[in-house]
Amino acid sequence: MALLKTSFLFLSSLKHQPDRTLSFFLAILAALSGLLLLLVILFLAKEAWPGLTNGGWRSFLTHKSWYPLEGMFGIFPMIWASLAMMFGAVLIAIPLGLSAAIVMRFYIPPTSLLAQAYRLILGLLAGIPSVVYGLWGLTVLVPLIGQLHPPGASLLAAILILALMILPTIALTALAALEAIPKTILSGAAALGMSQKGQILSVALPAARMGIIGGILLSMARALGETMAVLMVAGNVVQNPDSLFAPVRALTANIALEMAYATSFHRASLFASGLLLTFLVFLLSWFASRNMGNNHYG
Amino acid sequence: MFVNLKLVWLVTLLFFSSFSTTMAADNRLVITGSSTVAPLALEIAKLFENNNPGIRIDVQTGGSSRGINDARMGLANIGMVSRALKPAESDLTPFTIAMDGIGMIVHKSNNIKTLSNAQIIAIYKGKITNWKQLGGSDLAISVVNKAEGRSTLELFLKHFSLKNSQIKAHVVIGDNQQGIKTVSGTPGAIGYVSIGTAEYEEKQGTPIRLLPLAGVSASVRDGVFPLSRPLNLVTKGKPSLLAKRFIGFAQSAEVHGLVKNQFFVPLKP
Numbered sequence: 001m002a003l004l005k006t007s008f009l010f011l012s013s014l015k016h017q018p019d020r021t022l023s024f025f026l027a028i029l030a031a032l033s034g035l036l037l038l039l040v041i042l043f044l045a046k047e048a049w050p051g052l053t054n055g056g057w058r059s060f061l062t063h064k065s066w067y068p069l070e071g072m073f074g075i076f077p078m079i080w081a082s083l084a085m086m087f088g089a090v091l092i093a094i095p096l097g098l099s100a101a102i103v104m105r106f107y108i109p110p111t112s113l114l115a116q117a118y119r120l121i122l123g124l125l126a127g128i129p130s131v132v133y134g135l136w137g138l139t140v141l142v143p144l145i146g147q148l149h150p151p152g153a154s155l156l157a158a159i160l161i162l163a164l165m166i167l168p169t170i171a172l173t174a175l176a177a178l179e180a181i182p183k184t185i186l187s188g189a190a191a192l193g194m195s196q197k198g199q200i201l202s203v204a205l206p207a208a209r210m211g212i213i214g215g216i217l218l219s220m221a222r223a224l225g226e227t228m229a230v231l232m233v234a235g236n237v238v239q240n241p242d243s244l245f246a247p248v249r250a251l252t253a254n255i256a257l258e259m260a261y262a263t264s265f266h267r268a269s270l271f272a273s274g275l276l277l278t279f280l281v282f283l284l285s286w287f288a289s290r291n292m293g294n295n296h297y298g
Numbered sequence: 299m300f301v302n303l304k305l306v307w308l309v310t311l312l313f314f315s316s317f318s319t320t321m322a323a324d325n326r327l328v329i330t331g332s333s334t335v336a337p338l339a340l341e342i343a344k345l346f347e348n349n350n351p352g353i354r355i356d357v358q359t360g361g362s363s364r365g366i367n368d369a370r371m372g373l374a375n376i377g378m379v380s381r382a383l384k385p386a387e388s389d390l391t392p393f394t395i396a397m398d399g400i401g402m403i404v405h406k407s408n409n410i411k412t413l414s415n416a417q418i419i420a421i422y423k424g425k426i427t428n429w430k431q432l433g434g435s436d437l438a439i440s441v442v443n444k445a446e447g448r449s450t451l452e453l454f455l456k457h458f459s460l461k462n463s464q465i466k467a468h469v470v471i472g473d474n475q476q477g478i479k480t481v482s483g484t485p486g487a488i489g490y491v492s493i494g495t496a497e498y499e500e501k502q503g504t505p506i507r508l509l510p511l512a513g514v515s516a517s518v519r520d521g522v523f524p525l526s527r528p529l530n531l532v533t534k535g536k537p538s539l540l541a542k543r544f545i546g547f548a549q550s551a552e553v554h555g556l557v558k559n560q561f562f563v564p565l566k567p
Contacts (some may be wrong), residue, residue, distance in 0.1 A: 041397050067463045068446045069455075143483050151440030151468040236445065236470035247468050257472050261361035261447025 012180075044275045051268030060269065066254070068266040075273055077121040078238050084087035084155060084241040085230065086223040089162035094216060096163075097170030104298075105178040106200055109238045126168035135231035142233055149245040153235035161229050166219035173215025177208035210291045217288035223282045224262040227252040251277050327540055330358045331365020331378030332449065333473055334492055335529045336399060338503055339378055341556045342395075349547075355542070362449040366390065369534050375541045377532045381449040383502040391537075393528040395548045396562040399526040401556055403478070405485045408506035410434045413509055419458050421488060424466030429486060429536050442480055442489030443467035449527070450474075457525050482506050493523075494561030529562065 017080075049055070063074030099123065108115045137157055146152025155287070181204055181217050189203040235247020238259060249257075259270050329339055336359040343355035360368075369377030369390055383392050400431045402418065404410060410432055413421075420426045421439055428437045443465050444451035455462060469487070474495040481487040482505045496508050511524055521567045531545055547553065554564040 052309075067465070069452075069462050072463070138479060139483060146440075146484055150438040151484055152471045153480070231472070232476075235468060236469050237443075238470075247470075249470065257445040257470070258447050259357075261363050261445075263363050263367050266447075 004137065041275075041278065044271055044278065048145045048268055048271035048275045051265055051272045056265065056268070057272070060272065068262070068269075069257070073265075073269050075251070075276075077238050077270075078249050078254055078273070079276075081155070081234075081241050082224060082250045082252070084248070085158045085162055085234070085250060086220055088155070088159035090220055092159065092163035093167045093170050097167050097219075098174055098212070100167075100171040101174035101178055102200060102204075104175055105282055106196065106204075122168045122171050125164070126172070130165065130226060130229045131232075131272060133161050134229035136231035137229060142191060145242045145245070151235065153233055153247050154245045155234065155241045155248050158230050158234040158248070158250070159244075161233055162223045165229065166223050167225065169216045169219040169222060170215055173218065174208070177211025177215070178204055180211065181207045193268075214288045214292035217284050218290065221284040221288070224284065225252060225277065225281050227256050231256050236260055262297065324538070324540060326355050327353070327355045327376065327544060328358070328368075328374045329355065329378060329531075330360055330368045330374040330377045331532075332358040332362040332380035332529070334380040334450070334494075335365075335378035335395075335531075338557065338560045339531075339548070340563060341560070342553050343544075344461065345553065346544055346547050357545070361447055363447050365532065369532050372534065374540060375533070376545070379449070379530045379532050381416055381453055381527050381530075382554065383530070383532065386435040387532075390534055392528075392532050393545045393549060394530050394565060395530040395545075395553075396557045396564055397526055397562075398529055398562050399523045400453055400490050401496050401525070402488060402490050402491040402511060403496050403506045404488050405479050405481060405510060405561070406507050407485050408434065408437075408507065410509070413511075415458065415511075419460065422458070422460060422465050422467075434531040437486040440468045440484050440487040441466060442469045442471060442477060442487050444477070444490070445470050445472055448472075450490065450492065453525065454538045478504060478506060490525075497561045 059073045063072045065072055065074050065077055069171045100118075103113055104110070104118060108118075137160075141160060142152040142154075142157050144152070145154060145157055185203060185207060186199060189199045194203070230250045234250060234253060236249040236253055237247040238249045238254075239246065241248045255270050255273040255274055255277075258266070262270055324530075327343075336357055340357045343357055347353055347355055362381060365374070365377030365379045366387055367377075368374035376389070379392070380398065384405060402413065408429065410429060413432070414487070417426065417432060422441055422443070424441070426432065426439065427437055428436065443462075444454070446462065451462070454460075469480050469484075471480055471489070474491040477489045477491045478495065478499050481489045482499075493508065496506065500506060500508065531548060533541060533545070535546060549565065551564075557564040
């Protein structure tokens with residue numbers, strides 16, 4: 001009923017507004033992009049269906065590892081690997097990104113050349129294609145880690161590359177959240193005689209925490225979904241990540257490696273793992289937007 | 299309002315026209331499958347198109363499994379398969395166009411000259427983990443394996459009677475190029491790739507070295523190299539007239555130059 005009422009309101013608003021042509025066209029386009037996402041998810045579900053029915057889903061949970069040639073489809077080692085990469089990368093990127101944001105907000109004047117250059121660098125970091133990160137990782141980082149502990153392609157390499165990739169997201173969202181704090185709050189803190197350290201730690205950071213957490217969740221979604229760079233540096237061996245130097249395979253890398261070569265149940269189970277990934281990323285993004293939406297200051 | 303409807307139609311038409319790729323036209327061939335065969339098939343197709351104006355040939359990669367699948371389902375006129383057909387695939391007809399081998403490669407700085415089959419098996423099972431156990435320098439071995447679905451992996455496993463779950467790999471790679479990049483960047487690595495690709499890269503100065511296998515130097519030329527495989531075009535049932543002409547052309551002496559350029563071995567006439 002409510003839906004009917006809103007759509008009626010929407011249609012009647014079309015009749016009265018002078019720019020109704022534009023708004024009608026924009027509404028169609030907006031609906032199209034929403035529909036497209038729905039179609040993608042429906043397609044994923046349809047392709048994954050033969051892998052999930054007839055108890056097929058049980059093989060994902062009960063099999064020890066992933067050897068499609070031998071009919072083994074356990075996906076837990078890859079889930080653990082994906083999660084380990086994500087948390088590892090976030091653990092490294094949070095302190096670096098947060099300090100970058102704090103320095104830019106409180107310690108260097110925003111109009112100075114240094115601040116502008118720093119902003120530019122962060123923007124560039126965010127814009128570099130992931131395959132370039134991967135190439136750099138494969139030719140520089142992996143051999144470097146290899147000298148420490150061969151073969152080099154490892155969980156550690158994936159964590160370092162991912163940390164570099166999500167660092168700008170964390171820094172820029174945290175900076176936006178810090179800049180959105182009303183001046184009056186900070187002036188109040190200063191008037192109370194708080195040191196700058198006190199202002200930052202006990203006033204600014206708590207006030208901006210929703211925006212900061214939202215940015216972290218978004219960057220986690222990106223780390224989880226990253227494929228190309230991870231495929232190139234992680235080693236792609238299906239096993240539990242029992243050491244930083246162990247080569248592991250992420251869920252995304254598994255799909256990219258095998259999809260073109262897979263048929264029947266193997267193919268369906270790859271689509272099923274794609275569905276799982278979509279669901280996880282969706283959850284993270286939802287939490288992120290909920291956090292950012294509730295935030296009073298940015 | 300009228301203008302909007304037209305626009306909507308346009309968007310809808312554009313949206314759906316992308317789905318309706320036709321394939322059955324008799325001046326068009328769709329060929330899909332093995333990424334090893336694809337570069338060769340592409341070159342042959344270019345020459346064939348030049349000789350026969352008006353003919354369009356579409357070559358897409360996706361692995362031997364896809365070649366089998368697409369030929370079977372009628373999604374492609376011809377499938378590319380870089381191995382002999384299995385008994386379960388007897389519904390398809392293979393046409394061999396060239397031979398290729400799989401060679402073991404190590405980093406150029408590695409001083410191991412040759413490996414026996416038993417040594418290779420021990421390395422891949424993780425029983426030998428350091429080159430010093432084989433008389434080489436004190437360097438940990440990095441075992442490079444191929445991802446599932448690649449016919450290179452299947453041939454390798456079959457030749458050494460291994461199961462993929464027995465292999466203790468350190469790096470799993472997708473295509474030949476990634477394999478060569480990994481081995482050339484890791485002094486202790488050992489891997490296996492298409493000999494054609496490896497010979498080409500070795501000539502370009504990439505720091506890798508092909509190992510002889512069981513005393514036979516890595517070359518498919520004389521046809522005695524143990525790890526060799528046929529490169530096939532496959533069709534379901536009787537090929538169409540155009541498909542038949544293309545296959546005939548791909549097997550003729552006219553394309554031997556192209557085959558050699560890709561470092562494969564042409565069939566004896």
